[in-house]
Amino acid sequence: MKIKLDSPLDMHLHLRDGDMLKRVAPLSSKSFAGALVMPNLIPPVTDKDMVEDYKTRILEAAGDESFEPYMTLFFKPEYDYDFLKDVKEKILAIKLYPAGITTNSSDGVDNFSVEALAPTLEAMSELGIPLCVHGETNGFVMDREAEFIPIYERLARRFPDLKIIMEHITTKEAVEALMRYENLYATITLHHLYITLDDVAGGLLRPHLFCKPIAKRPEDRMSLRKVAFMAHEKVMFGSDSAPHPRDKKEAPGCAAGVFTAPVALPGLAAIFEEAGVLENLQKFVSDNAQKIYGITPPKKEVILKKEPFEVPESYEDVVPMFSQQTLPWRIESVI
Amino acid sequence: MKIKLDSPLDMHLHLRDGDMLKRVAPLSSKSFAGALVMPNLIPPVTDKDMVEDYKTRILEAAGDESFEPYMTLFFKPEYDYDFLKDVKEKILAIKLYPAGITTNSSDGVDNFSVEALAPTLEAMSELGIPLCVHGETNGFVMDREAEFIPIYERLARRFPDLKIIMEHITTKEAVEALMRYENLYATITLHHLYITLDDVAGGLLRPHLFCKPIAKRPEDRMSLRKVAFMAHEKVMFGSDSAPHPRDKKEAPGCAAGVFTAPVALPGLAAIFEEAGVLENLQKFVSDNAQKIYGITPPKKEVILKKEPFEVPESYEDVVPMFSQQTLPWRIESVI
Numbered sequence: 277m278k279i280k281l282d283s284p285l286d287m288h289l290h291l292r293d294g295d296m297l298k299r300v301a302p303l304s305s306k307s308f309a310g311a312l313v314m315p316n317l318i319p320p321v322t323d324k325d326m327v328e329d330y331k332t333r334i335l336e337a338a339g340d341e342s343f344e345p346y347m348t349l350f351f352k353p354e355y356d357y358d359f360l361k362d363v364k365e366k367i368l369a370i371k372l373y374p375a376g377i378t379t380n381s382s383d384g385v386d387n388f389s390v391e392a393l394a395p396t397l398e399a400m401s402e403l404g405i406p407l408c409v410h411g412e413t414n415g416f417v418m419d420r421e422a423e424f425i426p427i428y429e430r431l432a433r434r435f436p437d438l439k440i441i442m443e444h445i446t447t448k449e450a451v452e453a454l455m456r457y458e459n460l461y462a463t464i465t466l467h468h469l470y471i472t473l474d475d476v477a478g479g480l481l482r483p484h485l486f487c488k489p490i491a492k493r494p495e496d497r498m499s500l501r502k503v504a505f506m507a508h509e510k511v512m513f514g515s516d517s518a519p520h521p522r523d524k525k526e527a528p529g530c531a532a533g534v535f536t537a538p539v540a541l542p543g544l545a546a547i548f549e550e551a552g553v554l555e556n557l558q559k560f561v562s563d564n565a566q567k568i569y570g571i572t573p574p575k576k577e578v579i580l581k582k583e584p585f586e587v588p589e590s591y592e593d594v595v596p597m598f599s600q601q602t603l604p605w606r607i608e609s610v611i
Numbered sequence: 612m613k614i615k616l617d618s619p620l621d622m623h624l625h626l627r628d629g630d631m632l633k634r635v636a637p638l639s640s641k642s643f644a645g646a647l648v649m650p651n652l653i654p655p656v657t658d659k660d661m662v663e664d665y666k667t668r669i670l671e672a673a674g675d676e677s678f679e680p681y682m683t684l685f686f687k688p689e690y691d692y693d694f695l696k697d698v699k700e701k702i703l704a705i706k707l708y709p710a711g712i713t714t715n716s717s718d719g720v721d722n723f724s725v726e727a728l729a730p731t732l733e734a735m736s737e738l739g740i741p742l743c744v745h746g747e748t749n750g751f752v753m754d755r756e757a758e759f760i761p762i763y764e765r766l767a768r769r770f771p772d773l774k775i776i777m778e779h780i781t782t783k784e785a786v787e788a789l790m791r792y793e794n795l796y797a798t799i800t801l802h803h804l805y806i807t808l809d810d811v812a813g814g815l816l817r818p819h820l821f822c823k824p825i826a827k828r829p830e831d832r833m834s835l836r837k838v839a840f841m842a843h844e845k846v847m848f849g850s851d852s853a854p855h856p857r858d859k860k861e862a863p864g865c866a867a868g869v870f871t872a873p874v875a876l877p878g879l880a881a882i883f884e885e886a887g888v889l890e891n892l893q894k895f896v897s898d899n900a901q902k903i904y905g906i907t908p909p910k911k912e913v914i915l916k917k918e919p920f921e922v923p924e925s926y927e928d929v930v931p932m933f934s935q936q937t938l939p940w941r942i943e944s945v946i
Binding site for chain 1 (some may be wrong): 696732751752753807808809811812814815816817819821825828829838859862863864865866930934
């Protein structure tokens with residue numbers, strides 16, 4: 277059995293910088309036609325020059341002309357209309373992080389009053405720049421996403437023409453909120469379709485499955501699966517693949533992030549096939565994102581074949597999801 | 612400021628065996644007059660000879676005449692009256708593990724029908740041997756303890772003369788159940804008085820704070836604190852101190868267990884003082900257990916002083932709770 281995917285897209289990707297960028301960019305460009313690249317470097321990507329320079333470094337590292345890095349800016353409430361107009365052609369979206377909520381987010385937003393954010397969000401709305409949001413409060417770890425929903429709702433109501441993407445949603449509550457507002461969209465990761473907190477901490481503790489937002493309850497995963505498997509037009513694939521070297525994961529303080537770039541398409545094929553909805557994968561992994569963002573990615577045809585794929589223990593010093601496990605699908609060819 | 616503790620007891624302790632036993636036993640005997648020693652070795656402690664031999668090894672490792680290892684047997688539904696009568700003088704309690712629920716528990720119980728357990732529990736009841744229970748189902752990790760409560764209740768009702776100790780309770784629901792039955796008692800650990808899931812997985816992931824049952828929600832911790840701080844006569848201190856070498860904790864699959872033996876008394880003094888209930892510590896850490904189990908431990912006077920205690924990074928290759936942190940209380944002397 278085979279399936280052909282046209283120009284698969286990963287609409288939430290961490291490529292980091294320097295050596296790590298060189299290590300992981302080819303693992304995304306190998307099977308994706310494009311990816312929305314997160315701006316949480318140190319320091320974060322906050323102006324046009326930084327965007328251009330980072331994009332150049334990514335293209336060089338990826339070494340693949342049929343891979344488009346869609347760039348993002350790290351949200352700052354200081355951005356004004358003129359600044360945004362000038363940078364608009366270079367970016368696809370702006371990513372908002374609450375301060376301190378995940379890796380390299382200490383420069384994020386700590387005041388979510390609409391008034392504080394209004395000038396920037398109004399300008400983005402006028403200019404048609406989507407807002408991507410890491411939607412978590414700093415509350416109890418299992419409640420953070422649900423607690424953030426009133427903020428999503430306030431923003432969705434106040435800026436009805438602004439496309440707001442709820443990034444890497446993990447809860448039933450987020451899926452329900454998504455459906456209530458026309459201008460809300462969402463990305464869903466591979467790992468949140470697969471795992472719950474049980475996989476992270478129910479048996480032995482699994483640092484390589486530890487991520488933010490943390491994997492939630494079985495009923496939450498069920499909600500995510502439902503909208504992903506039907507390829508609901510409001511949801512799209514965003515891996516949130518986040519590489520950390522092994523010594524930052526198997527450590528007394530383990531960094532958040534699951535590395536899925538090289539296993540994402542086989543992993544998705546396996547779970548979509550199991551659910552009997554393989555025919556919806558094209559929409560989930562490309563068509564929906566093209567419509568939501570209004571983009572036409574480079575042509576790239578990925579053929580997946582139902583044959584065992586023995587996932588490497590690691591890619592250099594980065595341990596992937598499914599490390600040393602066998603997935604039932606593998607990438608046969610990419611044209 | 613100083614406080615004197617008479618014969619402090621740790622009513623739930625893992626001492627392991629071999630080199631690890633030699634490493635950790637002195638760290639308990641140094642400040643405790645006795646400890647209830649868990650039987651989940653490989654293979655588990657299941658007969659009189661094993662109990663006697665293990666006790667001999669513990670006494671040798673502890674090297675302290677004023678330390679009493681109170682021994683337990685690993686519960687098996689095969690134990691009959693004659694067997695239990697013969698072993699009774701050598702043990703203080705029998706510990707029941709659901710199969711596969713924690714470290715070295717694969718030989719545990721997988722059938723909780725009262726009928727399956729009745730012969731052994733009736734014999735224990737007649738002989739006055741308390742039953743210690745690791746009360747978790749194999750459900751979702753945050754729900755396991757609450758899901759087990761109907762089993763506690765069934766046992767408490769069916770065997771009203773059997774003392775049942777709910778080990779290392781972590782939830783509001785367990786505290787409530789404890790209060791509903793005269794023959795239920797509970798141990799509470801140091802770490803569950805301190806941490807919630809936020810401390811384990813809310814920031815970086817902290818493998819050295821990963822344990823079973825997993826730390827729960829803030830409102831659960833509040834319930835535990837309430838009964839511990841008032842030294843409710845149904846609760847007693849049981850550290851569940853569980854040493855693992857560093858390479859089993861900082862690993863792709865991290866073993867469950869927090870090592871608290873050498874920091875337990877200073878840690879308790881700090882949190883009891885903060886709550887303004889230092890005068891209740893004696894009951895929580897010794898008197899209640901003496902009454903519940905009907906024991907008179909060796910005399911041991913521990914003087915704690917309010918002076919900074921810089922907790923070592925590790926004890927050989929075992930990393931303790933509060934590693935490299937400073938506790939406000941230290942052990943001044945032990946007589």
